[in-house]
Amino acid sequence: MYFCTMRLALLLLxxxxxxxxxxxxxxxxxxxxxxxxxTNIIYDAVEFIAGEKNxxxxxxGAGVDPxxxxxxxxxxxxxxxxxMLVYNGLxxxxxxxxxxxxxxxxxxxxxxxxxxxxxxxxxxxxxATPDPHIxxxxxxxxxxxxxxxxxxxxxxxxNASHYFERKEKYLLELDQLNIYAKxxxxxxxxxxxxxxxxxxxxxYFGRAYDIEVYxxxxxxxxxxxxxxxxxxLVTFIIDRKIKAVFVESSVSEKALKSVIEGCEKQGHExxxxxxxxxDAMGKRDGPxxxxxxMFSYNISTISKGLK
Amino acid sequence: MTAFWIIFTGALLxxxxxxxxxxxxxxxxxxxxxxxSHAVLPGIALAYLVAGFDxxxxxxxxxxxxxxxxxxxxxxxxxRIKMQTDASIGVTFTxxxxxxxxxxxxxxxxxxxxxxxxxxxxxxxxxxxxxxTASGESIGPRQVWILGVNLIIILIAIVAGWRGWILSSFDxxxxxxxxxxxxxxxxxxxxxxxxxxxxxxxxxxxILVVAFLVIPPATAYLLSDKLKVMVVLSVxxxxxxxxxxxxxxxxxxxxxxxxxxxSAGMLFLLALFFRPKEGIVVKWIKFxx
Numbered sequence: 001m002y003f004c005t006m007r008l009a010l011l012l013l014x015x016x017x018x019x020x021x022x023x024x025x026x027x028x029x030x031x032x033x034x035x036x037x038x039t040n041i042i043y044d045a046v047e048f049i050a051g052e053k054n055x056x057x058x059x060x061g062a063g064v065d066p067x068x069x070x071x072x073x074x075x076x077x078x079x080x081x082x083x084m085l086v087y088n089g090l091x092x093x094x095x096x097x098x099x100x101x102x103x104x105x106x107x108x109x110x111x112x113x114x115x116x117x118x119x120x121x122x123x124x125x126x127x128a129t130p131d132p133h134i135x136x137x138x139x140x141x142x143x144x145x146x147x148x149x150x151x152x153x154x155x156x157x158x159n160a161s162h163y164f165e166r167k168e169k170y171l172l173e174l175d176q177l178n179i180y181a182k183x184x185x186x187x188x189x190x191x192x193x194x195x196x197x198x199x200x201x202x203x204y205f206g207r208a209y210d211i212e213v214y215x216x217x218x219x220x221x222x223x224x225x226x227x228x229x230x231x232x233l234v235t236f237i238i239d240r241k242i243k244a245v246f247v248e249s250s251v252s253e254k255a256l257k258s259v260i261e262g263c264e265k266q267g268h269e270x271x272x273x274x275x276x277x278x279d280a281m282g283k284r285d286g287p288x289x290x291x292x293x294m295f296s297y298n299i300s301t302i303s304k305g306l307k
Numbered sequence: 308m309t310a311f312w313i314i315f316t317g318a319l320l321x322x323x324x325x326x327x328x329x330x331x332x333x334x335x336x337x338x339x340x341x342x343x344s345h346a347v348l349p350g351i352a353l354a355y356l357v358a359g360f361d362x363x364x365x366x367x368x369x370x371x372x373x374x375x376x377x378x379x380x381x382x383x384x385x386x387r388i389k390m391q392t393d394a395s396i397g398v399t400f401t402x403x404x405x406x407x408x409x410x411x412x413x414x415x416x417x418x419x420x421x422x423x424x425x426x427x428x429x430x431x432x433x434x435x436x437x438x439x440t441a442s443g444e445s446i447g448p449r450q451v452w453i454l455g456v457n458l459i460i461i462l463i464a465i466v467a468g469w470r471g472w473i474l475s476s477f478d479x480x481x482x483x484x485x486x487x488x489x490x491x492x493x494x495x496x497x498x499x500x501x502x503x504x505x506x507x508x509x510x511x512x513x514i515l516v517v518a519f520l521v522i523p524p525a526t527a528y529l530l531s532d533k534l535k536v537m538v539v540l541s542v543x544x545x546x547x548x549x550x551x552x553x554x555x556x557x558x559x560x561x562x563x564x565x566x567x568x569x570s571a572g573m574l575f576l577l578a579l580f581f582r583p584k585e586g587i588v589v590k591w592i593k594f595x596x
Contacts, residue, residue: 006539006543009543010543013543013550016547016550070429070564070565071431071432071562072431072562073431073553073556073557073560073563073566074557076313077309079432080309080435095425095427095428095429096432098436102435105437106437
């Protein structure tokens with residue numbers, strides 16, 4: 001009887017082992033080199049600059065929190081077949097960064113944040129994890145994109161002039177966005193320039209466009225918020241007569257709801273000013289599916305909410 | 308090679324956890340893996356406070372230390388205080404996990420520190436994490452070596468301690484009357500469990516380890532009442548789940564660890580319905596006759 005079950009189990013095992021040999025053959029990519037990119041915010045720039053000459057593949061889709069991202073079976077094949085890997089760095093991609101760093105031995109791996117001048121990187125104190133949300137300051141993002149393009153040209157010098165041209169176009173867009181942001185936000189009264197969100201994703205944004213920024217959680221979307229954080233934030237909102245708080249596309253809005261309720265109990269009405277894109281952009285085919293679309297959407301939502 | 312390395316890693320994990328899980332199941336301690344996955348948090352926090360960031364080895368040592376402390380406390384509450392086993396596990400890991408949360412929010416709130424993103428690995432990344440020799444040859448993924456060595460340690464221990472473990476698992480009084488030091492066997496098993504779980508968490512992530520420690524042994528338990536057979540069957544079912552899981556993930560383009568755990572669950576259901584004599588289907592056929 002036991003031997004019967006045992007034999008059956010072993011037979012099952014043996015038959016399934018036969019299947020192991022298949023798959024793994026990558027589809028052919030008409031000779032183009034593969035550039036694999038982590039977040040869709042970086043993907044936007046890489047596709048714009050290198051997309052005509054290379055196959056650019058994004059790993060994380062719309063609304064994916066890079067901290068919680070889990071690679072699927074096909075993602076692994078994409079990663080292992082990549083000729084170049086591009087990621088944000090500064091711990092944004094969590095433990096995946098360890099792997100990307102190790103892949104440097106065999107592949108070209110670029111962390112765009114390496115191009116950002118060390119002094120512009122925000123840390124809450126000397127020992128704290130750096131804030132990875134560098135793309136919210138269009139001028140700092142310019143540094144990152146320039147660095148990426150330099151590395152790209154080193155990697156593929158034959159298309160140097162093409163890449164350079166595309167980069168200049170992209171940087172021009174960033175300049176325009178920067179001016180647009182400054183103009184639109186200057187319409188908000190100084191005392192009202194306070195951005196309250198679920199997690200600290202907007203420090204760079206706040207510094208660049210002169211807005212005070214408060215996040216309920218720390219910079220990681222995983223950390224817990226304490227009761228004191230909520231009550232402090234409630235007092236702050238009432239003191240400053242803040243009109244709106246903002247939810248984020250990749251973070252649950254539950255935490256902020258408790259702040260809004262806290263304010264209501266004390267007779268201060270604060271509304272949800274809208275949803276902001278923080279760690280990921282919108283769907284690729286929608287209006288917020290590009291860096292430009294996402295950035296201008298955030299700016300107009302914030303200025304509408306606070307005015 | 309991607310598929311091979313991932314399945315092979317899954318199989319190594321399945322073998323270690325199938326062996327240990329069978330003993331844990333018999334001791335009503337099957338959920339100890341889940342307990343350890345939470346209880347390592349204070350170890351990670353302390354490692355960070357002592358050594359700072361970017362020190363993976365300290366994190367692993369801190370986690371392993373707290374894995375051992377967890378099993379020691381559980382064992383002590385269970386055997387000495389005579390508390391119910393489920394309560395011993397529950398009290399220990401919730402307390403330690405909470406301690407970790409407090410440590411982090413009090414001393415390290417601005418830091419990205421939780422077991423999910425600093426300690427736990429992901430089986431999907433195994434084929435990318437290769438070890439190279441000095442001459443630049445790849446000698447396979449790091450995790451395969453780690454889990455392989457771990458499995459060898461378990462195999463040596465089980466061959467050396469088979470009698471001790473069996474007797475102390477089934478009939479403590481009898482074992483003691485034979486002069487077997489049951490305490491030593493209890494603790495040695497627990498040490499092996501905490502070592503295996505922490506090392507595996509780091510290599511392939513928590514959910515898969517917890518699933519493989521419980522589900523294949525539970526499936527084997529349905530099909531056999533001999534420990535030796537049960538151990539072999541749990542290993543077989545675990546390996547089978549890794550293979551099935553990889554292809555399930557391939558078909559659905561989904562999480563590999565998740566698919567492997569789901570496959571283990573499906574095998575359990577199959578055994579539940581179709582096992583000879585007591586299977587639900589067999590009983591139903593007999594009943595309708």
